[in-house]
Amino acid sequence: MDIGFIVEYIPLYVEAAKLTLGIGLIGIALSLIVGLLIAFIQYFKIPILRQMATGYIELSRNTPLLVQLFFLYFGLPKVGIRISSEGCAIIGLCFLGGSYMAEAFRSGMESVEKGQEESAFALGFRKSQVVRYVILPQALSVSIPALCANMIFLIKETSVFSVVALADLMYVAKDLIGLYYKTDEALLMLVIAYLIILLPISIVAAILERRIRYAGFGN
Amino acid sequence: MQDLGIRVLFLGNNFARLLQGLWITIRISLIAVALSIVFGVLLGILMTVKNPVIKAMTKIYLEFIRIMPQLVLLFLVFFGLTKSYGINLSGETSAIIVFTLWGTAEMGDLVRGALISIPKHQYESGAAIGLTKWQVYRYVIIPQILTRLVPLAINLTTRMIKTTSLVALIGVVEVLKVAQQIIEANRYTVPDSALWIYGTIFFLYFFACWPISLVAKRLEKKWKTT
């Protein structure tokens, strides 16, 4: 193990990690928005949009991000749609993540008992108020573990960003292996980098999940 | 020329080649799933054992595998073992190893979950009507575990197929690599072939995974107990 080599190339990994995280977080934020929108469309049973949402969810969940990215990055320019590497990565992650987030929100909203909705109606609430004040706050706390799991999943998925020519962690590791044959060092740093990014998130997620499962409101 | 781009699919045996490429990924997935089920059941049972050493080891294995992106695992095995230790593994073999390790972790956790989800009184009430221990498992416990597990195992298959697309990045000639070859070969005659080929692959994956997802969803609904 060449410690000098590792120290020398740490900055490269830091840069790559920043890129991964930056794009990952933008993609995740957009996924949350898309997911919430889709969950609303399904909850309010908006015609046409609802069928489109179902179609989107199935497409998104049954195709790999890698293939989605190939289509965006190599396919679309052939019809004149040129999107930057970052753009492709964000769109791809959002296309993939939106459906997962939507499912998390939807199952949270479904977990709220029917009687809650009815009692809110009985108090004279409009449907949109019912969702805002009664359904959503309860649904969110149920959804949090799934949302966290999706977040981890999506950050892991960013590992394919190198195919759209982004210098992410995988890209750097592969480069170092190819250029210097420092395979052990390059891979070790790669693993550590992902651990540093993902371990805290997964620990926080586990704590949140336990708290939600054993406590509930009012503690 | 846009409207003609799709003809690249029907030039020569291009479409058949794509399908063959897809089959490579599906074959890797199926082998990995089969192995994962076997090892996953063992791991799941092992995880319910109350020995602290076993518990810690299985936990570390599970957490590490699940926290690492599958592509990182793939790099570890493919580049790590090959270049550092001179163990020469083909991309396909590396992929099967990695996806089996990953599938085993996922499956093991599912099996463990199913095992501990069976309430204790199910064992007791089975015994109370005079069944032998083996009969309790055979008629009471295992059927309940299977109805929980089978939909999840089927679901794992679609995740596996999607994940297997990553093998393109360690040089396995599968559907994406075939696509690149076709696009390269038709670069001048069909300049927009990339759109059509990658679009096609997108839907190939979709039609490989979607029916499996539907089956899993249907079984899950049908076998929902509570």
Added chain:
Amino acid sequence: MAEQQVILEARNITKDYGGGRVLDGVSLQVHKGEVIVLIGPSGCGKSTFLRCMNGLEQIQSGQILLDGEVITEGKTDWTKVRQKIGMVFQSYELFPHMSVIDNLVLGPVKVQGRDKKEVTKEAEKLLERVGLLDKKDAFPRQLSGGQKQRVAIVRALILKPEILLFDEVTAALDPEMVREVLDVILELAADGYTMLIVTHEMQFAKAVADKIVFIDGGKVVESGIPEKFFTQPETDRARRFLNTFIYAKGGEKA
């Protein structure tokens, strides 16, 4: 109770559910200040009737009138109607993510646009009345069933409805908590609230009702003042129903 104004009225309403007819031409008038108790065997349609009255269930034919206006035809603003028809549920349905006081204040502030301070004061007064002022910052899960139900009653009251619907509000309670909830309802009756109550508590029905309506098979079979209904029911079906009750009471009631 002579010639009081009719607040809520059902005219010959029918309701189909899953291929069967749950309500088959039910008519009923509730006058101002009147307490009507609906009784009948499980599945007779009495709860469904209640849920139809504030639009939680849709009726197939007939009319429902509130203050003399038909609310089941044309474009009815149900949010307006429901502010005038309060409802309390068997399963309390307090909002678990809010404290007691927030549960009470939400409706008046968000639905009626009232001043939060003023509503809070009123909520506290009402809580005091049902003996729960010290629980105002508690969350529903920290309350007993009886306490939850008393809060739910206050939550309906605070919107100042013209009539209150009670849907088996003691059915989910442990026996020792039934009393505290029924006492609150008895008090409301004494204060002159208009109420339509579905219950299985016969003693309570006898004590609170101005009028008993016995429903069976989706129809009103018999109605009258409680003194008469419980001692000399007119119909066979009512007699049989009351008999099973007495038997259950003597035999196996826990």
